[in-house]
Amino acid sequence: MANHRENLLQLSYIRSVTLFGQCLAVIFAIYGLHADLNVWKISSTLGTLAFLNLITYARLFSPWPVTEPEFFTQLIAEMSLYGALLFHMGGATNPFIFLLLVPLIIASATLSKRYVWLIAVMIVAIYSSLLFYYEPILKLSNSHQHRIMELFDIHIVGMWINFLLTVLVITYFIVRMRQSMQQQQDKLEQEREKHIHDQQLLSLATMAAGTAHELGTPLSTMQVLLKELEHEHQHTPDLLEDLQLLYQQTEVCATRLKQMTQSVKEEHSTTQWLPATELIEATLEQLMVQRPDVSQTYTVMGLGEPPYLSCTTSLKQSLLNLINNAADANPKDLQIELDWDQQQTYFRIHDWGPGISLEQSDNLGKPFITTKGKGLGIGLFLTATTLARYDGDVRLYNHPEGGTLTEVTLPIRQKND
Structure with a gap:
């Protein structure tokens, strides 16, 4: 499904650039070429385009979704105002006539086939009518003749500027649209992975x-x-x-x-909130009851008052699982650290086991994958799942001094969050 809100936002940016460029073109035509233009009609057309852009900006702040028919209507309004502007500025003789292609290219990249064909037919009709019906920029008379080659040179330069601006505008929009589509694809992929993960859980x-x-x-x-x-x-x-x-x-x-x-x-x-230090100490006490053979050193690295964490059975069990995994690798001299800053709480376990291989590190956290010769391979999977519920994360690294470093990251929240 196309992200028409993002597309409409990009269209409003393009409209702003076009407004600025057309205003400069009108000023140049009046003061540089001394063109005989109907300033009031041109100004009213540009003002209508600016008013449409302001309404579009205000609409984008509303919670209602941008539908495909609404985006199509915006392109039709854009194209019609371009046609009216070109009518007062030379019609098909205006080098900026190719500006009509911008709505068509945007529609081709964002809308369904029927809307694209409708816009294509309307653009052909507008272009064809401007071949015969328009107000010329320069009116030749017997007393005031412009040199043909000079007019031709001006037209060529205008065509080049128009081509350059069209390329820039189209390229910018297509790139932004592709980024938007890629973000949607990544989001769909994450949702698919989450669905598989939930099914496994x-x-x-x-x-x-x-x-x-x-x-x-x-x-x-x-x-x-x-x-x-x-x-x-x-x-x-x-x-x-x-x-x-x-x-x-x-x-x-x-x-x-x-x-x-x-x-x-x-x-x-029920949810109980405890300081992070008390939560870790309670977990270590439970470890000592279950595994008195484990020796460990516990250090608090954080400064100031410890942050509060939601103390649930699942969270304590997750931390206990990680310590047990480290103890299974080597129960002697586990180094356990608790640290925090303004945003995160860090819980680290350093064991002196054999470490983890590159292949194991790629599969850690998946169900039925274990680094031990025994076990079902679901402990770390359940631990990672539980920590994800608290917007936390667990990562395992090979420590530079040997063994494995297990790091848990949990965000700091207020008690009423």
Whole structure:
């Protein structure tokens, strides 16, 4: 679909340039060639064109969309006023007669076939009528004869200037129109990628919901059987200890499934705002409970009061996923930094693992792509998706000193945003 609002804006720019050029041409014809022109009629035509341009500017500030028939009407009005102006300035003998081609070329690039043919027929009719009906610029008389060669030279120069201006105007408009079309194409491509991304996310969410529902039954069965085995092996301390450990693990899994369901419900109803430092500290505390083998150094680099972030379960889980990924590469001596400026909050994780290859860096963030020998390859995909909901971003780099640098960027917002 053509962006007729942008096309109409460019047409108003061209109209302004044409007005300026025609005013200069009229001044030159009157004072340079001493032409006998009807100044009032020419001025009224130029004034009408200027008034049309002002109305067009005012219309572009309105919220209503610019339709194809409206843009066609604008071109018809433009072409008619050009014809009226040329009628008072020599008709087809005026070197600026080719100005009539500008609306046709614009229509050919922006409008459908039927509108282009209508404009083409009207331009031919206007040009043909100007061959016979016009007011001459210079009226020859017996007492005042102009030299034929001098008039011919002036006409040739005028044709050259007209050709140059037409080329400049048409080139400018076509380039801007092509840029507009390219922007629309890029937007459509982004929408297509977003649609594919949403479909992948929906598929993952559906599988996760189904898996969580199906895991409830086997976990309950395992807990019942483990309780029975504990009762039967009361007098076997070593086996009893293992059974109790297994029962605790199944209890953790069942609790985690319940928490996941509950957190999703709560996230849609409540939003808690916390300083970025508290959010990171809470995430690191959760990491230490889950993975006590990880050693890390946490540094706050930002100056002044820390910005507030929307503290949701999904955001904390996303940050935790990134730290876990870094710990999987190398759990020793993770370097974690928190920084911020006036617009952004930065969260960086530097691990001392093997780094990432060029092929892996091109595919990171896509579903089912993993840099580890194990895993499903959906952690980073879900993390990137969650951060995108907060207008954030995550990027992974090979650190110059070795290992991988993971950087999360989140915009700073007010609490009521």
